[in-house]
Amino acid sequence: MIEKRWIHNPEFTSEQTHIVLELAESLKVSPSLATLLVQRGILDFEQSRTFFRPDLSHLHDPFLMQDMYAAVTRLNDAIRNGEKILIYGDYDVDGTTSVALFYGFLRKIYPNLDYYIPDRYEEGYGVSWQSIDWAHENGFSLIVTLDCGVKSVDKVIAAKERGIDFIICDHHRPGSELPPAIAVLDPKRDDCAYPYKELTGCGVGFKLLQAFCIDNEIDPAGLFDHLDLLVISIASDIVPITGENRILAYYGLQRLNAAPRCGVKALIQIAGLNGVLDITNVVFGLGPRINAAGRIKHAKEAVRLLLCEEHEEAADFAQEINKHNSERRTFDTSITEQALFMIENDDWFATAKSTVLYKEDWHKGVIGIVASRCIEKYHRPTIILTQSHGKAAGSARSVPGFDVYEAIEECADLLEQYGGHTFAAGLTLPLDNVEAFKTRFNDIVSSRILPDQLIPMINIDMLLELDVITPKFYNILRQMGPFGPGNMTPIFESRNVSLAGRPTIMKEKHLKFDVKQNNSGIFTAIGFGMAHFYPDLVNGRPFSIAYCLEENNFRDKKTLQLSLKDIKLL
Structure with missing residues (x-):
């Protein structure tokens, strides 16, 4: 077992400490919570209000993105002229949610469109030659790509020769040459002044539809109804949950928990996800199942599920995708064992x-x-x-x-x-x-x-005495979410703690024990894959713990517990 490095945030300067104390006073929170906010760049009351209460009105003007006017104009022309429009997306979670969002929204306004997902194995990533042939044979004159296309220079040239235009919505780094599309929407373009660079492919498609709604004076409420799909892309594509992504994820999670679309609800149920869903639930519960369709069979199945409007049909689709995920897990386990054997031998x-x-x-x-x-x-x-x-x-x-x-x-x-x-x-x-x-x-x-x-590392946000942890502390901490890259769940270190009872080993791998520190209350700690620490703990060695705080809900009784990241024996 590789010993992990515990990396602590640098100590605050006297000026930063002063900001912490002022912020704690203005927000009426503990200095520990104010410290976490300052670490995240939240320095005053106004910034705190925006951080704790994101608002869709804070989204950037989509027309700040390079080529957005050209994209909206071409989309408007295609709709006015009755052209066939093809919505093209990648086969991963970001691509399939992009297609479901874009196609799902637009089909309620305009019927003459279809969608296309390339086969992972026969066509590969990006715009494929097969797709251009198919679009030409079926009379499409406009292709909107989502989560791909920014490097498909040769494909766009070939399509143009056949009378097919492209609007590209991508978030990957462009190559030295941009495709000669009608519009290339990509915040990572060197010449793009869009203020937020970390949108997913689904996010860029969302911005195009937002601009389309503004230009056509369409109420954006129908578009915001699709934020449950967008938060799935944000979580699964592991992009920073900062700035605009944080606003979209915040409202996407609200939608996911309050009124998810039919297909997503079926997926939540088949994944056995209970209680309030967060980014972690999406990453480990929903994302792999959506991905499994493209890994094992064809990603078009995932889009069909996400677009489904009948509960019974959605349940059947979700069941099928869950089977693909089980098959994926079997391959994953078997190949991982083979790979580790090869390394070890x-x-x-x-x-x-x-x-x-x-x-x-x-x-x-x-x-x-x-x-x-x-x-x-x-x-x-x-x-x-x-x-x-x-x-x-x-x-x-x-x-x-x-x-x-x-x-x-x-x-x-x-x-x-x-x-x-x-x-x-x-x-x-x-x-x-x-x-x-x-x-x-x-x-x-x-x-x-x-x-x-x-050497694997654990980034410790701050030292914390266990007696600081209270339900109020946790309630404010939870409001700092959604957590993810750029705004990670805080990891605390408590030093020189001791057992408050004998630890137990669960399923031969996991560790559970009660812990206290000086005169603090007793907290239950759970360490997945940490059974190897058992002998040293029962021998009475003092130790420190690195952990996140979480709420355990057992038989309708809620208690705070420590989710261990590591144990350091002293």
Whole structure:
């Protein structure tokens, strides 16, 4: 078991401490809670009010996005002229929710449209040649892409020659050349002045529809009804939940909990999610099931579910998708076991700073998940490859602070194609180049990665005495959500705590015990996968804990408990 590094936030300056005390006084909260706010850049009463009470009126003007006027004009023209419009999305959660939101909203205004999701295995990521052929054969003259397209220069040129225009809604980093589309909506364009850069693909599509509503004087309430789909994309695509994303996620969760659409409600039920849903529930409960459709069969099934308006039909679709997810989990578990066995039984990996594994019969739909599982155990940049159409196709995942995309780019001469970002990427290469790539990639990682980046870390927000924790403290803490990247659930450290009873091991892996500190009350602590700490704890060694606060609801009785991230024996 790799010992984790506990990284503490820097101590505040005297000026920051003064701000904390003023904020605590103006908000009538404890200095501990005020400290958490200042750490998040909330420095005064007005900023606090905006933070605690996000409002849809705070969304940016969509026309600030480069090409937005051109996009709305072309969409208006297509509708006025009765053209066939094709809504095109990627096969992951962001792509499928994008299509469900865009198509689901527009079909109530305009009927002459359809949607298209590429096959993960036959067509691959992005705009495919097959889709252009299909659009041409079926008389479409406008394609709106969602969560893809910003690098599809050759495809857009070919479509243009066939009389098909493109509006591209993407959030990935563009290449050196933009496609010659009617409009390329992407906040990450160098020439785009849009104030918020971290929208999902679904978020960019939402902004186009927001602009469309403004231009056509359509009440945006019908568009806001689709925010349950948008929050699923925000959570599942692991984008920062800051700025505009935080506003959209805040209202999306409200919608998800109060009145989710028929298909989403069926998915919530089949996932067994009870109580108030948050970002974590979406990431681990809904996202994988939606993704499983494209990984195991075809992502169009996920769109059908999300667009469904009949409860009985939605329940059937959800059941089918849940089966795909169970199958995905079986592949995931089996391939992860094989991958870990290969690492443990190959001396080369004993000194390697990276992991590159290839096996021809691994399921392509889960290799990204397997890469993440390997990092959980070995914490180093990882690439898992399998055979696809006579090539080696793979998914890469990285560790905090190391740019895996940059390292892959250094191996470009060995690759046929690649794409992605700092922490995740995809690549394809000839089978004959796998060993050379494995060696080159490891050399590059070894020369750049810092020793600390090979050790998992826990970012501690602050030291906390257990006697500070009260229901009021937790109630205010909870209102700092939705939590996610950029606004993570606070992690606290309490030092020199002691057992208040004998710990128990659950399911041979997990640890549960009661804990106290000096004269504090007693709190129950749960540590998943932490059974290995049991012998030292029962021997009476003093220890510190890193944890998040959560509410346990058992038989309608609510209690606060500590969700452990790590234990440090003293």
